[in-house]
Amino acid sequence: MGMTDTDSALVTDITDLILHEHEDFRRRFVELWDLRHSGEPAALAAAWQPLADLLEVHASAEEEIFYPVLLTKGSDAATEETDDAVGDHNEIRDAIRAASGLETGSDPWWQAVLECRKANDEHLAEEEREGIPDFREHSDDALRSSLGARWVAFHVEHRAARGISGQDIDPEEYVAENS
Numbered sequence: 788m789g790m791t792d793t794d795s796a797l798v799t800d801i802t803d804l805i806l807h808e809h810e811d812f813r814r815r816f817v818e819l820w821d822l823r824h825s826g827e828p829a830a831l832a833a834a835w836q837p838l839a840d841l842l843e844v845h846a847s848a849e850e851e852i853f854y855p856v857l858l859t860k861g862s863d864a865a866t867e868e869t870d871d872a873v874g875d876h877n878e879i880r881d882a883i884r885a886a887s888g889l890e891t892g893s894d895p896w897w898q899a900v901l902e903c904r905k906a907n908d909e910h911l912a913e914e915e916r917e918g919i920p921d922f923r924e925h926s927d928d929a930l931r932s933s934l935g936a937r938w939v940a941f942h943v944e945h946r947a948a949r950g951i952s953g954q955d956i957d958p959e960e961y962v963a964e965n966s
């Protein structure tokens with residue numbers, strides 16, 4: 788079946804773009820794990836660094852573009868969903884920061900990367916169960932498409948995590964500032 792106009796419009800739906808990137812994370816972690824026995828540090832770094840960068844850009848893009856809209860348009864649960872998500876993003880960022888201070892391919896490095904993977908797996912599942920369906924229920928196609936365009940522009944601007952601080956964000960302050 789070919790793409791219809793409706794299908795191509797949905798490609799820029801921010802929630803589809805987010806879900807797409809979640810799949811990308813899962814695939815990239817599997818590919819990184821393929822290297823765990825044979826991986827040269829250079830090959831590991833080549834697999835890990837773009838993944839770490841994308842995790843940072845993804846979390847920041849959600850905090851910039853997705854969660855502020857969820858907070859104002861979502862259900863009563865949006866506050867808690869957002870608080871949880873920012874806390875999870877911090878755990879992912881902490882693990883990335885821990886890995887970056889360790890020798891690539893060493894046991895402590897793998898431990899940090901495993902922590903990152905676990906925190907991320909847990910977070911993706913929760914976001915897909917809670918924030919994303921809440922957002923979809925309380926937004927229309929036009930809004931999701933315009934936010935999708937911002938999502939794409941954010942990724943272009945911050946390619947390879949350029950201009951992303953990687954610093955933790957206080958979840959309570961974030962919710963208060965964006966509600």
Ligand SMILES: [Fe+2]
Nearest residue numbers: 805845849914
């Ligand atoms: Fe996400």
Ligand SMILES: [Fe+2]
Nearest residue numbers: 846849872914
């Ligand atoms: Fe997230």
